[in-house]
Amino acid sequence: MLAALRCVIHRDLLLAVRRRSDVLTVLLFFVIVVSLFPLGVGPDPALLRTIAPGVIWVAALLASMLALPRMFASDHADGTLEQMLLGATPLGMTVAAKVLAHWLVAGLPLVLISPVLALQFDFPQEFLGTLTLSLALGTPVLSLIGAIGAALTLGLRGAGALLSLLVLPLYVPVLIIGAGAAESATSGIGGQAQLLLLAAFLVFTGALAPWAAAIALRISAE
Amino acid sequence: MSGGINWFKYSSPQTFFPLAGKLAFWFGVLALIACAAGLYIGFFAAPTDAQQGEAYRIIFIHVPAAWMSMFLYLVMAFWAGLGLAFNTRLSGMMASALAPTGALFTFLALWTGSLWGKPTWGTWWVWDARLTSELILLFLYFGFMALQAAIDDPRRADKAGAVLALVGVVNIPIIYFSVKWWNTLHQGASVSLTQAPTMAATMFAGMIVMAFGFWFYSIATALMRARCIMLERERASEWVADYAKGSA
Numbered sequence: 001m002l003a004a005l006r007c008v009i010h011r012d013l014l015l016a017v018r019r020r021s022d023v024l025t026v027l028l029f030f031v032i033v034v035s036l037f038p039l040g041v042g043p044d045p046a047l048l049r050t051i052a053p054g055v056i057w058v059a060a061l062l063a064s065m066l067a068l069p070r071m072f073a074s075d076h077a078d079g080t081l082e083q084m085l086l087g088a089t090p091l092g093m094t095v096a097a098k099v100l101a102h103w104l105v106a107g108l109p110l111v112l113i114s115p116v117l118a119l120q121f122d123f124p125q126e127f128l129g130t131l132t133l134s135l136a137l138g139t140p141v142l143s144l145i146g147a148i149g150a151a152l153t154l155g156l157r158g159a160g161a162l163l164s165l166l167v168l169p170l171y172v173p174v175l176i177i178g179a180g181a182a183e184s185a186t187s188g189i190g191g192q193a194q195l196l197l198l199a200a201f202l203v204f205t206g207a208l209a210p211w212a213a214a215i216a217l218r219i220s221a222e
Numbered sequence: 223m224s225g226g227i228n229w230f231k232y233s234s235p236q237t238f239f240p241l242a243g244k245l246a247f248w249f250g251v252l253a254l255i256a257c258a259a260g261l262y263i264g265f266f267a268a269p270t271d272a273q274q275g276e277a278y279r280i281i282f283i284h285v286p287a288a289w290m291s292m293f294l295y296l297v298m299a300f301w302a303g304l305g306l307a308f309n310t311r312l313s314g315m316m317a318s319a320l321a322p323t324g325a326l327f328t329f330l331a332l333w334t335g336s337l338w339g340k341p342t343w344g345t346w347w348v349w350d351a352r353l354t355s356e357l358i359l360l361f362l363y364f365g366f367m368a369l370q371a372a373i374d375d376p377r378r379a380d381k382a383g384a385v386l387a388l389v390g391v392v393n394i395p396i397i398y399f400s401v402k403w404w405n406t407l408h409q410g411a412s413v414s415l416t417q418a419p420t421m422a423a424t425m426f427a428g429m430i431v432m433a434f435g436f437w438f439y440s441i442a443t444a445l446m447r448a449r450c451i452m453l454e455r456e457r458a459s460e461w462v463a464d465y466a467k468g469s470a
Contacts, residue, residue, distance in 0.1 A: 148389055152382045156372045165368050166386060169361035172354070173396070212389055219381040 004089040005097040012101035015074075022070065027109045030063035034117045045122045052121035053131055053182035057138075060110050061171055064139055065164055067106035068146040069153075071098060072217065076154050085221055091214040099140075099147045099210060107139035127182060130191045134181035137198040138174050144202075144209035145170050151216035174201060233312055235452040236461045242452075246445035249438045256435030263428035271425075280338040281425075286433035288331035290440060291359060292394050294324035298366075299391045302384035312448075314380025315455070317387065318370055319447035323440050325363035332356055355397040362390040376455055 016023055037055045038048055075081040084094050114135050115128045123131065149167035153159040181194035232238045264282035271278040298320040305313030335353065336346045347353065366383055373379035456462050 148385070152369060152386060153372070158372065162368055162372050165361070166365045169358045169365060169393075170389065172358050176354075212385060216382065216385045219378060219385065222378060 008097040009101045016105040033059040048121040052123040057179040064142045068150045071150045092211045096210040103143040111135045127185045130185040131182040138178040144205040147213040151213045154220040242445040250442035253438035260432035268424045277341045284334040291328035299387040302387040306384040315451045319444045328360040
């Protein structure tokens, strides 16, 4: 079974490497959205410092949502998904592997570039670690929850806008806790509580979301 | 054979349709009576609040609406889950019929809360834990309805909606306990099952009567809507043709 998972991850990563522009678009979207805020609210460093975690988190949320339709769409279009539904590997495991591959492609680059963006906002350097760690724990949760939405809207009219309506409300707790981690770190309380909560979200959604997404995929493929 | 009672008699649209019509009528009558009585108690019988003056009277709408908004989501998720597990036709129809009423009550709770917040807190809206999670509940209802509307095949719409409703259930305990977990602006509950309410008896009575009124209203409208959905989905069947002939 692990061999099958490795195969799915390897295949999805290979496909992503072959179509590099897809990966870069999401990353550039993230960078551009974050850069819009200083232009919109004004370049006051004190203001930017306070809004930095929130802005970076909201942008990460939007960017990871933008990448969601691709999670199953091409497999659905070329029939690979049906083979996965029929295959011997439990569908939940296959979905978990696909989510992991999707996060490595769409989520991890955002996490890695976020410290640079935070510096543009004059965010205190000693708390960059907390911010990056909160994103590293939070963005996989976004991919996991998003997988359910992507599976439910597979092949529907106007799937993109519908997907945002389904998924964004479910993202809200992650956003509040995630942005709260860096904020309470800068205010001196320390962000450990929020980081632990994010880790709990990750364990909870990691256990249940692939299973729910698998059910949703079976419904969509009927 | 088991007892001779057919437990599943009303699980088919054909037999449930006339029953739903009768129930909807009587629950509608009950809703009118309860709401009229509740509003009378709320506006004429209940005393003016010592601290909040007359503005507090909005709780007779606000609190029952907020209760119903959460409760209806649970009922909707229950029917949706039942439909998903046992593949029953009627359960999905009930879930879709409940969603607009639930969204209406969520909106009412937010709106009346905002009207109350201005004179009492001095602001229309705060990003308090309970307000925010109630707003998310409204979005969850909208998401459920939008997803069902986007899918043409009613069976797939029911099932996809069911998965979404069950995933969204996580939000209900968050709303309910938000005022306990986070000590933000919205005050704690004045009414609970385990201790005497911390308000005058007439105020409490008015709220409970209104809650029953909203409950009956929800049942009546959900059944009316379910009847429409049944007719629409079963339009190819013989009993709908008979019904159409009979009422024409």
